Amino acid sequence: MIDEAGYPHMSPRSAYANSHLADLFAELAGYLSLESGAPYRRLAYERAAQVFQNHPVSIAALARQGSLRELPGVGANIEAKVLELLDTGRITILEELRDRYPAGLLDIMRLPGIGPRKAKALWSSLGIYDLAGLRDACVENRVRGLRGMGAKTEESILREVERADHADRADRLLLGHVDPSARRLLLALRSFPGTRQADVAGSLRRRKATVKDIDLVAASAAPEETMAAFAALPELAEVGLHGIAALTGRTQGGVSVDLRIATPQAYGNLLLHFTGSAQHNVDLRGLAKEQGFHLSEHGLEGQAASRTVTHEREADVYAALGLSYIPPELREGQGEIEAAAEDRLPALVERGHLRGDLHVHSTWSDGRATIEEMAQAAAAVGLEYIAICDHSRSLGVARGLTSDRIEDQVREIRKIDAQVPHLSVLAGCEVDILADGSLDLPDDILGSLDFVVASIHSGLGQDRTRIMRRLLGAMENPRVAAIGHPTGRLLGRRAPYEINLEALADAAVRTGTFLEINASYERLDLAAPMAREARDRGARFIISSDAHDAAGFALLDYGVDEARRGWIEARDVMNTLPLEELLPLLPSHRYRNRGSGRPVG
């Protein structure tokens, strides 16, 4: 059965989104951590939750097809629980655990420094079952009486409870918000006389769209001096106690900072360890063990020789395990180690590969710079072409353009295109895909443009079937070159609308429509796991800044980061092509080079 939206086997059960399933299994794992014994049972549920969260296609659909157990970490038991949920709307064991423990204990366990043991002790000894009760107990100094908990623990718990209160639910920070601070700290760290090497580590180095802290590592000839100099940086609002090897602090912006210092000889081992991900480290250590080694942040120990070998560079650690160097963006435990062992890692796209930017705004709609200013800024960062894609009329909040205004704008763009050296300016539009599935501008106008990106900005609450009908309808329109921010997510603010990724990717291939990886760090849409799946199905992409001002071209870096996390290569990204190779691929061949001897390619 294929329904109108073009994908098979829709059923009401698909109401269970992967993130919802992941939440339920994470909750299950949380409760199990309170139970004595069976620590690996808990781990199994945590892993399953992680797999569900990251999987690009519907877990519910896989379960119905009977192929759920093909996923790593999913066995008969977890499959049975997913099916039970789909069939009955509940998971019996989860219901039982919810009866046994108060839900607030899970919130308490999320506080830094509190794990299952302390949470359980607080509950059984003091009857504390939520954050409010915990705060009261701290204020009344009742916590410090418990075994293993003194005044310091109580103070730190109180601090964390209050922080959790004021964290306005944003426990994960946007990459684009944290990055500038991390860059400054790294620059300072590298400037100290004793510093041999320094890098950002952790999820920030893996370029995850959201991070929770800033991890830094350094190799120093004078660790104590380096540590003292770092602790004195004005960017740090708080510095905890620190020794020679580790420091914890907090930036003025309230972001946690961890710094680790290693000897130059073991720098590669430390950097590798603190870059993670946790799953990548687990996999790597497992591989090391198979080979008779013991891998830690201090080096590689041979079991026979029992001598620890250290490595100055990460690449040397990988090489010692028979692996090619794995870029940090791939270190998520998603098959990168197998690929490295077989020397078939992708040649990831780089910022330097991008020659153009095909989704840029101007003051004609909601941008803050004129077309000419945007063109100058693009040329200044080395781009060879841009497409001005302002909003269409229905997006009133963005002063969207009517057909008449578009025609005026095209004339203006042609004029500026002829004036700006070394840059081609294409006439484009970001046309709204309206709630009824029609496009917001007539075909003759769209057909007069060089580049049309079609996006959804309204009717975001529609179900998957209707959303997909709109997206697929837009792709079938031969004047549409790309789909903009295909899932509509705004990180930390708005969940994506639900799409059928397979159907979207297949339609992209069939119609020759590009899928956008929108580089705004609030969007990063398509997200990496989806981009990877779409790529595997043959889809092609554009990485777009969606810049609204002259500084906005810097956002392209984040788009490249997200694409790399999706295993995307330069050949998958159409705006890496020189303009004369891109144009023949576009629906419209109307663009004519009006240039005055500008270089081509």
Added chain:
DNA sequence: GCCGTTTTCGGCCCGACTGTTTTCAGTCG
């Protein structure tokens, strides 16, 4: 609970730090 060129049992990454203990448990990355 999952998994398997050490498979149907017996493992599952592991070291450092913190606060509190007087030899270590809990937590973290």
